[in-house]
Amino acid sequence: MALVRLIEYAEATPEVRSVYDDIMQTRGVDWINNFWKALANDPAQLRRMWHNVKQVMAPGALDPLLKEMIYVAVSATNGCEYCTHSHTAAARKKGMSDAMLMELMAVVGLANETNRLTNGLRVEVDPQFR
Amino acid sequence: MALVRLIEYAEATPEVRSVYDDIMQTRGVDWINNFWKALANDPAQLRRMWHNVKQVMAPGALDPLLKEMIYVAVSATNGCEYCTHSHTAAARKKGMSDAMLMELMAVVGLANETNRLTNGLRVEVDPQFR
Amino acid sequence: MALVRLIEYAEATPEVRSVYDDIMQTRGVDWINNFWKALANDPAQLRRMWHNVKQVMAPGALDPLLKEMIYVAVSATNGCEYCTHSHTAAARKKGMSDAMLMELMAVVGLANETNRLTNGLRVEVDPQFR
Amino acid sequence: MALVRLIEYAEATPEVRSVYDDIMQTRGVDWINNFWKALANDPAQLRRMWHNVKQVMAPGALDPLLKEMIYVAVSATNGCEYCTHSHTAAARKKGMSDAMLMELMAVVGLANETNRLTNGLRVEVDPQFR
Amino acid sequence: MALVRLIEYAEATPEVRSVYDDIMQTRGVDWINNFWKALANDPAQLRRMWHNVKQVMAPGALDPLLKEMIYVAVSATNGCEYCTHSHTAAARKKGMSDAMLMELMAVVGLANETNRLTNGLRVEVDPQFR
Amino acid sequence: MALVRLIEYAEATPEVRSVYDDIMQTRGVDWINNFWKALANDPAQLRRMWHNVKQVMAPGALDPLLKEMIYVAVSATNGCEYCTHSHTAAARKKGMSDAMLMELMAVVGLANETNRLTNGLRVEVDPQFR
Numbered sequence: 081m082a083l084v085r086l087i088e089y090a091e092a093t094p095e096v097r098s099v100y101d102d103i104m105q106t107r108g109v110d111w112i113n114n115f116w117k118a119l120a121n122d123p124a125q126l127r128r129m130w131h132n133v134k135q136v137m138a139p140g141a142l143d144p145l146l147k148e149m150i151y152v153a154v155s156a157t158n159g160c161e162y163c164t165h166s167h168t169a170a171a172r173k174k175g176m177s178d179a180m181l182m183e184l185m186a187v188v189g190l191a192n193e194t195n196r197l198t199n200g201l202r203v204e205v206d207p208q209f210r
Numbered sequence: 211m212a213l214v215r216l217i218e219y220a221e222a223t224p225e226v227r228s229v230y231d232d233i234m235q236t237r238g239v240d241w242i243n244n245f246w247k248a249l250a251n252d253p254a255q256l257r258r259m260w261h262n263v264k265q266v267m268a269p270g271a272l273d274p275l276l277k278e279m280i281y282v283a284v285s286a287t288n289g290c291e292y293c294t295h296s297h298t299a300a301a302r303k304k305g306m307s308d309a310m311l312m313e314l315m316a317v318v319g320l321a322n323e324t325n326r327l328t329n330g331l332r333v334e335v336d337p338q339f340r
Numbered sequence: 341m342a343l344v345r346l347i348e349y350a351e352a353t354p355e356v357r358s359v360y361d362d363i364m365q366t367r368g369v370d371w372i373n374n375f376w377k378a379l380a381n382d383p384a385q386l387r388r389m390w391h392n393v394k395q396v397m398a399p400g401a402l403d404p405l406l407k408e409m410i411y412v413a414v415s416a417t418n419g420c421e422y423c424t425h426s427h428t429a430a431a432r433k434k435g436m437s438d439a440m441l442m443e444l445m446a447v448v449g450l451a452n453e454t455n456r457l458t459n460g461l462r463v464e465v466d467p468q469f470r
Numbered sequence: 471m472a473l474v475r476l477i478e479y480a481e482a483t484p485e486v487r488s489v490y491d492d493i494m495q496t497r498g499v500d501w502i503n504n505f506w507k508a509l510a511n512d513p514a515q516l517r518r519m520w521h522n523v524k525q526v527m528a529p530g531a532l533d534p535l536l537k538e539m540i541y542v543a544v545s546a547t548n549g550c551e552y553c554t555h556s557h558t559a560a561a562r563k564k565g566m567s568d569a570m571l572m573e574l575m576a577v578v579g580l581a582n583e584t585n586r587l588t589n590g591l592r593v594e595v596d597p598q599f600r
Numbered sequence: 601m602a603l604v605r606l607i608e609y610a611e612a613t614p615e616v617r618s619v620y621d622d623i624m625q626t627r628g629v630d631w632i633n634n635f636w637k638a639l640a641n642d643p644a645q646l647r648r649m650w651h652n653v654k655q656v657m658a659p660g661a662l663d664p665l666l667k668e669m670i671y672v673a674v675s676a677t678n679g680c681e682y683c684t685h686s687h688t689a690a691a692r693k694k695g696m697s698d699a700m701l702m703e704l705m706a707v708v709g710l711a712n713e714t715n716r717l718t719n720g721l722r723v724e725v726d727p728q729f730r
Numbered sequence: 731m732a733l734v735r736l737i738e739y740a741e742a743t744p745e746v747r748s749v750y751d752d753i754m755q756t757r758g759v760d761w762i763n764n765f766w767k768a769l770a771n772d773p774a775q776l777r778r779m780w781h782n783v784k785q786v787m788a789p790g791a792l793d794p795l796l797k798e799m800i801y802v803a804v805s806a807t808n809g810c811e812y813c814t815h816s817h818t819a820a821a822r823k824k825g826m827s828d829a830m831l832m833e834l835m836a837v838v839g840l841a842n843e844t845n846r847l848t849n850g851l852r853v854e855v856d857p858q859f860r
Contacts, residue, residue, distance in 0.1 A: 159679050164603070179642070181604065182639075182642035183642070186645050
């Protein structure tokens with residue numbers, strides 16, 4: 081159970097509904113996931129976060145699928161269950177296969193291993209890398 | 211200063227040198243970075259880790275540049291200075307521009323933000339995502 | 341299911357009961373939460389941890405509500421489900437409203453985002469901040 | 471050395487300068503810290519992040535000093551050197567004394583301790599907390 | 601529910617079965633735990649990870665029980681539920697008592713506390729420690 | 731530079747000196763490391779933390795060397811530079827060789843890898859482990 085009430089569309093204020101409508105239209109879906117329903121307890125925060133997600137995840141120097149996979153990589157590293165499920169679902173919708181997911185996780189696991197070996201042994205950065 | 215001595219090529223055993231040689235040849239460079247020099251204090255671990263890196267980072271379902279960018283994303287999330295420098299250097303060598311780096315970091319930052327909002331508000335996973 | 345048995349008041353030794361009694365009296369409650377029941381498997385650790393919590397969370401240079409909110413901020417950052425629930429409950433008892441919780445989470449989320457942007461881009465500390 | 475060039479005011483585009491000007495005016499300072507100079511490599515991201523910081527850190531349900539202290543708590547938990555220095559400086563400017571800083575850190579330390587005891591022993595959330 | 605299908609022995613390819621057989625024989629058990637069944641979606645990764653675990657966890661300069669306890673310490677610090685359960689079970693099989701587990705957790709908790717106090721106060725490393 | 735002044739013995743109050751004396755006597759050293767000098771800005775916290783360290787790190791169900799190695803494992807996982815240096819020094823004083831350190835780090839690295847693979851793939855805990 082979330083720490084705050086989840087605000088359903090039916091009971092939302094017009095301000096919240098306009099964000100919900102934009103989310104559904106932008107993503108081509110007909111439902112709102114719980115993350116936004118929780119944020120809706122603070123309509124200004126809901127609007128701000130949606131604006132951020134929309135801007136950052138739009139096509140740019142990187143393609144949207146790559147961005148979703150980076151999102152999954154960070155979420156797996158942080159152990160965020162919700163985020164791992166939701167962004168894996170989004171990445172699959174954009175074309176990630178099981179083979180790509182398994183290989184993504186292999187890189188995430190390896191990076192976490194070498195991050196700790198390097199930090200643990202306090203290895204200094206080579207001048208060539210700076 | 212690292213916690214252990216860095217093993218230079220000149221003083222390395224034949225076993226260590228053969229791994230060093232493979233690293234330089236595989237990567238097309240003529241020097242060994244400190245990470246491997248630290249691991250060389252345990253030749254079996256050096257060999258094992260290099261075998262892992264070589265296998266995981268090879269082309270497969272994902273292309274090598276994407277893999278390096280995921281490595282940077284994880285390293286930035288974990289705050290590993292060495293790893294961020296070394297894998298950013300590697301990603302740039304494979305074609306990552308400044309614009310791509312800035313956009314990568316934007317996704318990493320945003321993912322860390324929403325990871326904490328979701329975990330902090332204890333949002334439950336929507337059945338549609340499972 | 342916890343990794344260790346939860347020690348109920350009825351079966352507790354006098355040493356454990358005296359800590360349980362102090363917890364209930366200090367907090368004005370008539371039940372013991374699972375965290376302490378797990379620690380009670382090591383009575384010396386139970387006593388030490390309760391002594392720490394009691395001393396650190398007492399009014400001092402900071403007021404108790406602010407301290408609970410810092411506790412929630414750290415727990416959300418670490419993704420500790422139990423701690424987020426228990427300290428949010430404690431903070432609410434001390435006066436935290438839903439609006440305050442949402443704003444607290446907004447700061448926690450933003451701090452996690454800029455922490456990673458800063459670490460990821462390896463920004464050096466300005467001399468003015470030291 | 472940062473991964474990207476730091477954009478100084480003198481060389482900045484009008485778009486970047488307008489954000490820099492707003493930062494200096496809002497904070498009542500006459501210099502720009504390195505975090506923004508790094509973000510300025512992506513003017514849209516600079517604008518977006520400043521907009522976020524300005525909105526989230528403004529007075530609201532929580533007072534600005536409390537928000538800065540939460541920022542310090544998260545940064546200490548994440549081990550972000552830059553963020554700890556910059557937000558401690560900001561908190562001191564808003565009235566945080568050494569005694570308050572020491573007490574803040576005591577709570578941060580304790581929360582990290584009990585977060586791991588709870589997660590480590592896999593203690594289940596008491597129904598009373600939900 | 602895992603993000604990928606769990607591959608049961610009955611439906612596994614000969615390549616996967618040979619790893620499963622080695623896991624069961626090495627550990628003296630007659631079942632495969634879910635971690636390996638998930639990795640089996642990528643047989644090369646399954647083989648690689650099992651090879652790593654087998655090599656790293658074998659007796660060497662440190663005894664196997666100590667290694668399992670370090671595994672539990674890291675898993676508790678990272679908040680990995682699966683890993684905490686599985687490696688606590690493994691450590692118990694190798695002789696860890698409840699008293700040892702409680703003391704292990706006390707060290708893990710304390711280390712996490714002082715890690716944050718040190719990072720939070722930005723204490724510099726004494727020359728004597730380097 | 732630390733966020734707070736380091737309190738040297740010569741300028742310390744009798745209350746602080748008595749803790750410093752106990753640290754030096756217990757450890758058989760004639761100097762105080764920076765961690766304690768930073769905590770001394772809050773004498774009650776200095777006393778409390780030293781009391782905790784002394785109690786938790788004393789011989790018990792686990793031997794002191796094993797405890798120091800767990801401390802190093804947690805510090806490496808958290809990326810705490812100070813703690814990694816200080817507890818590695820302490821572990822070496824208690825008998826940890828370079829071979830033991832390298833093997834410790836191998837376990838820490840591997841545990842961080844499998845923690846993320848497990849969390850990333852959202853593997854469910856096998857009933858046999860509970």
